[in-house]
Amino acid sequence: MAAVQRASVRQQGVSRFVWPISMLAIVIVMFVFYNNIEPNLQTNIANGINDWLPVATFNESMVWIIMALGLNVVVGYAGLLDLGYVAFWAIGGYAAGWLMAQPWANSWTFHLGSPTYLSQAPGIHVTFWLVLIVAGVVCAIAGIIIGAPTLRLRGDYLALVTLGFGEMIGQIAQNGKVAGINLTNGDTGIASIDPIGTGWFGNLQGVPKVLTAFDDTYKLLVLAVLVAVCMFISLRIRDGRLGRAWLAIREDELAASMMGVPLVRTKLSAYAVGAFFGGLGGVGFASAVTGNVASSRFLFSVSITVLLMVVLGGMGNVWGVTIGAVILSWVNSTGLSQFGVQFDQWTGLHVADKFQQNQFLLFGVVLVLMMLFRPGGLIPEKRTKKLMREAPRTEAESLGADITEAEVEDEIALEESR
Amino acid sequence: MVAVASPSLTRIRRKVRLGETAGRVVGVLILLALAVWIVANVIKGPGQFFAALLTGLDNGALYALIALGYTMVYGIIELINFAHGDLFMLGTVVSANVFVKWLGLGDLGAAGLAGLLLSMVIAMIVCALINVGTELVAYRRLRNAPKLAPLITAVGFSFIFQDIGINLNGSAPRNWPITTNLGGPSWNGFQFYQLLLVAGVTLPLLALMSWIVTKTSRGKAMRAVASDQDGARLMGINVNQTISFVFALGGALAGSAGALWIATHASNSYNLGLRLGLIAFTAAVLGGIGNLVGAVLGGLLIGVIEGVNNGAAYGLGQQWSQTVIFIILITLMVFRPEGLLGRRTTEKV
Numbered sequence: 001m002a003a004v005q006r007a008s009v010r011q012q013g014v015s016r017f018v019w020p021i022s023m024l025a026i027v028i029v030m031f032v033f034y035n036n037i038e039p040n041l042q043t044n045i046a047n048g049i050n051d052w053l054p055v056a057t058f059n060e061s062m063v064w065i066i067m068a069l070g071l072n073v074v075v076g077y078a079g080l081l082d083l084g085y086v087a088f089w090a091i092g093g094y095a096a097g098w099l100m101a102q103p104w105a106n107s108w109t110f111h112l113g114s115p116t117y118l119s120q121a122p123g124i125h126v127t128f129w130l131v132l133i134v135a136g137v138v139c140a141i142a143g144i145i146i147g148a149p150t151l152r153l154r155g156d157y158l159a160l161v162t163l164g165f166g167e168m169i170g171q172i173a174q175n176g177k178v179a180g181i182n183l184t185n186g187d188t189g190i191a192s193i194d195p196i197g198t199g200w201f202g203n204l205q206g207v208p209k210v211l212t213a214f215d216d217t218y219k220l221l222v223l224a225v226l227v228a229v230c231m232f233i234s235l236r237i238r239d240g241r242l243g244r245a246w247l248a249i250r251e252d253e254l255a256a257s258m259m260g261v262p263l264v265r266t267k268l269s270a271y272a273v274g275a276f277f278g279g280l281g282g283v284g285f286a287s288a289v290t291g292n293v294a295s296s297r298f299l300f301s302v303s304i305t306v307l308l309m310v311v312l313g314g315m316g317n318v319w320g321v322t323i324g325a326v327i328l329s330w331v332n333s334t335g336l337s338q339f340g341v342q343f344d345q346w347t348g349l350h351v352a353d354k355f356q357q358n359q360f361l362l363f364g365v366v367l368v369l370m371m372l373f374r375p376g377g378l379i380p381e382k383r384t385k386k387l388m389r390e391a392p393r394t395e396a397e398s399l400g401a402d403i404t405e406a407e408v409e410d411e412i413a414l415e416e417s418r
Numbered sequence: 419m420v421a422v423a424s425p426s427l428t429r430i431r432r433k434v435r436l437g438e439t440a441g442r443v444v445g446v447l448i449l450l451a452l453a454v455w456i457v458a459n460v461i462k463g464p465g466q467f468f469a470a471l472l473t474g475l476d477n478g479a480l481y482a483l484i485a486l487g488y489t490m491v492y493g494i495i496e497l498i499n500f501a502h503g504d505l506f507m508l509g510t511v512v513s514a515n516v517f518v519k520w521l522g523l524g525d526l527g528a529a530g531l532a533g534l535l536l537s538m539v540i541a542m543i544v545c546a547l548i549n550v551g552t553e554l555v556a557y558r559r560l561r562n563a564p565k566l567a568p569l570i571t572a573v574g575f576s577f578i579f580q581d582i583g584i585n586l587n588g589s590a591p592r593n594w595p596i597t598t599n600l601g602g603p604s605w606n607g608f609q610f611y612q613l614l615l616v617a618g619v620t621l622p623l624l625a626l627m628s629w630i631v632t633k634t635s636r637g638k639a640m641r642a643v644a645s646d647q648d649g650a651r652l653m654g655i656n657v658n659q660t661i662s663f664v665f666a667l668g669g670a671l672a673g674s675a676g677a678l679w680i681a682t683h684a685s686n687s688y689n690l691g692l693r694l695g696l697i698a699f700t701a702a703v704l705g706g707i708g709n710l711v712g713a714v715l716g717g718l719l720i721g722v723i724e725g726v727n728n729g730a731a732y733g734l735g736q737q738w739s740q741t742v743i744f745i746i747l748i749t750l751m752v753f754r755p756e757g758l759l760g761r762r763t764t765e766k767v
Contacts (some may be wrong), residue, residue, distance in 0.1 A: 075566075081566060153751055157703065160498070160700075160703065161747065164700075164747055164748060165748070167696065167744060168741045171737070174737075300692060307570070307573070357584060358581055358584075358585070360584065361577070364574045364579075364581060366574070367573060368575060371567045375564075375567050
């Protein structure tokens, strides 16, 4: 018995590492392909790859994976529906804007571990890795602040309050000025956020000192490391005491609290961890993908898209959520429009923009169909699968009738109807 | 045993009591701040304030119509019908198309009002059918599923409706050639006839609603299903039909609100439903979700707060209206999660 238990524990320990490491391995293969092989391919093949699977798309999807993993902690693990997750993306993005650029044309100068070429630049320039931690912590605090008033609420009210929080952050970002201080610079946003510096690795041959817009392949590696860390944290927490408490709350809040799970602390930590990931994603996106942060990006539809990734992949399943995020972000950024172009070429019609335009329809239909026919997601979590296999309560049972009695009564009724 | 347990028990009790008092004090302080704000606005510019108040009432009646649909559906199957706001948006699209394109009308004279009535009825029918259809296709199958499933389905329908809106109405806000100025007396930019129009549509609908819910056997069945589905089924009530009926009523109200919106604003856009839906849901929660009178009260209150915020002397202006509404919502959730008129319920096991 003990031996079996130990073996399963060891297996769990291995799986915590296997997933992040296998993900990193896949990304390294992709890196080698894009960095060394793809430029030497025949032009038409290289063009095809650039059209359908450009590196920039994968960079973006890395950020989406981080966001989806964060929301997965809140929705998938703890079962708290959060419809305002974009708020953390925004907060993370603005943290990068404030700490890695020259926001609001101020005259302060502050440097902390930033790449050497920036040493003369005005503004605040803090190294990417420190900003990641700062943004994560700020987001976690924001998550606790928004979580605290919602703790007494039941699930659906929670959804509404988080949604309101997301919309409020969006409106603050758009209006920019709060109490006379220009925080976000409105729709224009904060431009030219520092790219990631490579530090010591910059001394290696072929590695750039800073990852500018032309170094997408190297950015892929950096972002993949972030994703791997998030995956590891997700898996590690899930198997620990806190993760099991989350799952218990998800299955039955009342029963969990009877078993001694502290509801307030457990829920708040779910918010904090989820928001922390959101902050990481926000900084990664602002620094490595767009290089600026503007309010027009922080829309309600982003929250929904992240939720969709979690639902599509399989709530609670890290691997599923990752795949869901990759698929959807690809469809969003290249897949759909590229398919439209291809469709036009095949048929001679001019409907390419229709594909992009009806994205909402696609997403809506996918959401509804998934909920109706595969509520566990593409790769359902083991636990959910088991739950789904259990027979639902019969009508008579829900009325409090004894099962055996109900069965007998059903049989009698059947015979009578014949 | 008793001696050991009692000190800790009293400590817990004291703690709880302290928490409640603190909560009440903060709640009263917020109310006081609100009162001071209103009084300051009245003193600074009385005309401006009351005109803003009346405009707020105008919008509030509209919010009340949408909020009723939310609160009825929530009352009967405990589902936040996320797509309800988008249904309202479809109502604006349908009624505007009927009014302008089919009937070729442009202003709200005698013929215009008759046309408005016709387009409203058509919008009500279309929205009711759509709402019943979604219930049939999706929510009915998910009635025993975990709570998250129908909610996410509703989000999906919201997206589908928005897509229909984009295809029918274009992706940019659309201005319809309708004169919303009814003439008549106006005061500080506020038109009294518009208030009459809104009241003339809203009040009969509300009276009809309350008659259906309180006086008819259908209404009795609705209340029975809301309080206990299984019990109602045992009493011979057709639960599925009753739920469909509620969805039809909610959809019809959303359609009427859509026509009213077109008659008062003369413009719509595909993402209108998101904003209005949020406001209306806030109104429903403010009044106490599941409570019909509460939804109307909440709608009017939110409308007035929004109007004063947008128009009065010390208001923060339109760009902050959503933030103000959500701050109110979140404070309310903290101090009175059951809403103004709702009853405090304990969760059943």
